[in-house]
Amino acid sequence: MDNNLQPAALPAEELRQLYRLVTAVRQLDLAAIAWQRQGIIPGYAPELGQEAAQVGSAFAMDPELDFVFPTYREMGVALTMGVDMTAYMSTHKASWHGGLYDPVQTRLAPIQAVVGGSVLHAVGWAHGQTLSGTRGVALTYFGDGASSQGDVHEAMNFAGVLKAPVIFFVQNNCWAISLPTEAQVAGGTVAARAAGYGIKAITVDGNDAAAVVLATREAAAHARAGHGPVLIEAMTYRRGPHSTSDDPGRYRSLEEERRDAGADPVQLLADRLLAEGIADRGFLDTALQDANANADRVREGVMQLGTRPGSEMFDFVFAEPTEALKAQARAWREESEHV
Amino acid sequence: MQAALNRALAEILAEDPKAVVLGEDVGRLGGVFRITDGLQQRFGADRVFDTPLAESGILGMSVGLAMAGFRPIPEVQFDGFAYPAVNQIITQLARMNYRSRGTLPMPVTLRVPSFGGIRAPEHHGESLEALFAHVPGLKVVSPSSPHEAYHLLKHSVARPDPVIFMEPKSRYWQKGDVALDDAGPLEGAKVVRPGKHVTLVAWGAMVARCLAVAELAAEDGIEVEVLDLRWLKPIDADGLAASVARTRRAVVVHEAPLTSGLGAEVAALITERCFDTLRAPVGRVTGFDVPYPSGDLEDEYIPNIDRILFGIQRVLEYRRG
């Protein structure tokens, strides 16, 4: 772990901003689980414990230049990037695969259900920056589980060969559903693999938002300067279930969870802010109130998301629809009497 | 159906020491659908094991295990995650017997929770049957009830060739009797409801829906025969022809997109064998040529009762031009 990344190296205002963000993510995440239990959304992939890794990494990116490739668990990244959270949550409402936000405008690729699915895209996008002489950096998220996919190895090799400006951001949350990292990653860490591809690696405490910001800034500077890809392995812990349909009691005990999870990222930052006099209780309370108000607003938005019109099913298959597909759309309309 | 599959796997593992179950989360968790529940506790982690998260790896590994004399029963967690395994399935699993001139048979049964109907995220509701049925060297089967699930799984695993076993996940929690000692014929199609005006051909979850349609149609005096195709490769052309020879009209119902779907194959087989007796062109009621949609639009996509009734009406009212 790179322990010379001290939080004090960040300006106080940034630390306060980080705290507001991790709190907003925490409250929205907890709310989304409740919504699933209340039947407002059919499913959700919680990220309890991964707030600092997500917020910190996204916080370090330049929204004008860079492009981010999430998985299905990057709500905190989306929130930090300023994505409309109702549009983001629509994917969990089962409105639209990938979410209803605009990836081009937000610089956040559509939500990705295939593990490791977008890691190669990030390399392609990054190499595109090299080809067109632009300065963007791609940031791609994946888990310790996804690091087993062949695509991820191909991506690291391509990026290494091409010196592509891409950051491979591994949230090692210790679990891929029921499989712990030691049964998933031979050699024990994903970061160790980077060396084989000639890629710089950084291991960081993923519970420490400030440390994650610094690590990601360092990686982005490295990539932007043309020195090639960086792999960041943020050590986190997925507290609670993998998804709302998972039962973690089948593969670990609550006691193990408490023992292994490490510091709570939100609490850790709160303690530091107080200890260093960067914020007071009142500030923390206001952050919590704002976070809850935000979650309530998103809830309202999600409740008001109507069912998508069925005709949209046909609208986006092609940029240039075929006659055969148009005929199917017409037949669908007649048969469903949705004229 | 979940219990029937679980029991079948337990019996297979007990009977054949060379049978192994492998996949993501199949061990301690018992699979995300609990199909392998309790098997690791009972048979040990050598027989039922969790793999790293790599579908190509799981299938490639199965090929090697089969070469070493084992009988692998791999699982991919959801249909859409069979795509990363497609390379190993098509370029290796399906043709090792051929490549080795019969010296390396591939007794591998790949279990794939399949099809939609559970409001799941992207890639959790795909219909891959046409893709796999097109590949020489693979057999494809889909059970429609707990009884079929139990017996077809045991039968598939006992075969010396690779079988893609497509489990209709929307039927996992469906209850039903399993006649343990009376499998009935395990090859070919099966008439699950006799009728005389039209044959509905279906498989997997669509069989139950077609039975519901037949019930409704009966109120209007239309006697619908429902044929559970079961084997999607090889397709039981004789069974199809026998049914359509009686009813003289047929409609194929599937969740997969229309174009180049298995409905086209079924229609061609019926036309080849029943051209003279057919009263109408074979109808198709299917999903559309669109990616399997999000939960909100699922009911618009999967053939519903109205659309199937429409399909029946079209072939009943057909007049030669």
Ligand SMILES: Cc1ncc(C[n+]2csc(CCOP(=O)(O)OP(=O)(O)O)c2C)c(N)n1
């Ligand atoms: C290719 C593929 N295979 C299987 C799955 C099913 N699945 C979803 S998440 C998951 C575990 C992923 O673990 P990891 O990459 O560590 O990320 P985490 O969920 O822990 O954030 C699995 C097996 C999938 N989404 N994609």
